[in-house]
């Protein structure tokens with residue numbers, strides 16, 4: 001392994017990636033990859049996707065390629081970043097099992113992100129046990145690769161806290177300085193949890209996303225349907241900025257902040273129609289997404305090449321995982337021969 005600190009992060013193959021992923025994590029990953037300061041790993045978390053999609057393996061299977069295409073389209077470079085598939089590394093399951101003995105059920109129940117997700121997914125009393133413990137498996141994902149830096153959205157902070165706790169406990173209990181406590185690398189304020197078209201967190205599983213691969217027509221249809229200000233009925237009516245999704249997105253994506261300020265003034269004073277405003281947002285998003293969309297379409301014509309890239313990355317990652325697992329077993333006194 002190289003001397004550089006390991007950067008590790010990933011996504012669940014539960015659908016295509018969206019603009020929330022783009023600002024929440026992908027942009028940072030590309031910048032950190034290109035800085036040359038890290039040894040980057042990106043994992044497609046198919047095992048984690050099964051925790052709430054066990055009965056829909058086709059979705060997971062199909063999304064694997066979609067997510068890989070999104071990675072390559074935004075500029076993740078397999079020459080610089082090891083892109084791998086979680087289920088190809090059985091050592092992750094082994095470490096998860098050992099970690100599970102170092103955390104209480106009460107502690108797992110306190111994780112605020114999991115609490116929210118359980119509500120959103122309407123699990124009630126029937127939470128799959130695997131879903132309930134996914135933060136532990138996520139801790140193993142990071143720890144097995146000795147991940148030091150994790151570029152992620154705001155919902156991942158409780159997961160990182162839990163990872164640090166588990167790593168500290170492991171090292172303390174087994175008297176080693178082996179596993180590493182990771183730190184999160186978060187996007188600028190306001191971009192770590194961008195809302196979807198319905199106002200709640202944009203999410204692959206909630207059907208409220210603008211996808212990186214959306215065509216111009218799909219993009220316009222979504223922008224056109226966006227929630228603005230219900231009191232802004234006629235063009236000349238003064239409008240509100242707060243809670244207006246179009247301005248939320250303009251604030252995040254527009255490169256010309258002076259123009260956004262000008263639009264805000266016009267909108268509040270009255271005289272700027274919703275359609276005109278939405279056209280402006282469409283142009284901003286389309287300019288950013290067009291090159292990604294084009295690269296994605298070209299790459300999609302050769303899925304075998306993409307799968308081969310995943311296979312090579314997974315083989316590399318497995319070697320690293322096997323080496324750590326030997327150290328873990330030795331620390332626990334179960335490296336018998």
Ligand code: ATP
Pocket residue numbers: 010011012013014020021023024025151152153154155156191192193194195196201202203204205206
């Ligand atoms: P799912 O609905 O299957 O959970 P998701 O859209 O939440 O999908 P994940 O694969 O769970 O996506 O998350 C991958 C990464 O993208 C994480 O680092 C997460 O913090 C980040 N992310 C996801 N959604 C957003 C969002 N709306 N805004 C900013 N970052 C996000």
Ligand code: MG
Pocket residue numbers: 203
């Ligand atoms: Mg999620």
